[in-house]
Every structure is written in structure tokens, then in C-alpha cells.
Amino acid sequence: MHPQLEILLELQDLKTQQRELVEAAEDSSHEIERKVFRVRPEDAAAQLQAKIEEMEATLAPDIANRYRVILDRRARAVAPVLSGICYGCFMTVPTALPQSNEEIRWCEHCGSFLYFVD
Numbered sequence: 495m496h497p498q499l500e501i502l503l504e505l506q507d508l509k510t511q512q513r514e515l516v517e518a519a520e521d522s523s524h525e526i527e528r529k530v531f532r533v534r535p536e537d538a539a540a541q542l543q544a545k546i547e548e549m550e551a552t553l554a555p556d557i558a559n560r561y562r563v564i565l566d567r568r569a570r571a572v573a574p575v576l577s578g579i580c581y582g583c584f585m586t587v588p589t590a591l592p593q594s595n596e597e598i599r600w601c602e603h604c605g606s607f608l609y610f611v612d
């Protein structure tokens with residue numbers, strides 16, 4: 495897999511975790527869990543945010559630009575491709591493109607980075 499794609503996927507995962515922590519921090523029904531785990535979700539969210547920013551800084555400039563543009567419009571920067579369909583927009587990915595994760599590709603319809611699952 496292209497190393498930058500690996501970073502993008504990891505970032506997506508961390509961002510999902512971070513969103514959940516922010517939601518947990520705002521939701522008082524998690525009070526009991528907080529006492530059990532002794533970690534404040536807001537602290538964990540802040541630590542993850544720092545890690546996310548550190549990783550974003552390792553993206554190549556052109557990829558970082560596209561990443562920011564996508565995230566302005568969409569919740570996720572990377573979309574899986576299954577059976578030739580981009581799951582960011584459910585449009586067909588041209589089969590003329592190499593279906594490989596060794597290169598950074600993006601969907602010409604929705605702009606998402608593509609991650610080929612099969």
C-alpha cells in the first residue's frame with residue numbers, strides 16, 4: 495500500500511475515534527463509564543487531536559491540500575471501492591484506472607481518496 499494512503503486511512507480511523515470521544519464528553523449519560531475508566535473523554539479527545547495534527551503534518555503537500563478540500567465537504571477523506579463502485583458517492587470508478595492501493599487515486603465524481611477493497 496502507498497505509505498501516504500496508509501496515513502490517510504489511519505487518520506480517518508483516529509478522526510472517527512476522536513468524534514466519538516467528543517460526543518461522549520458532551521453526553522452526561524457516560525458519567526458512570528468515566529468513573530470506571532478514570533479517563534476523561536475530553537482529555538482523550540485532546541490527545542487524539544494532537545496525534546491527528548502530527549500525522550497530518552506528514553502528508554505530502556499536494557495530498558494534504560486535497561485532504562483538506564475533501565474534509566471541508568465530506569465527513570471522510572477516504573472511500574472504499576467495492577466491485578468498481580466508489581462508496582463515497584456510489585458512482586462507478588473507471589476500470590481504465592489501475593485498481594491498486596500502491597498509488598494514490600481519487601474519485602473523479604466526489605474527490606475522495608480511493609481505497610480498493612477487492
Ligand SMILES: [Zn+2]
Nearest residue numbers: 580583601604
Ligand atoms: Zn466517489
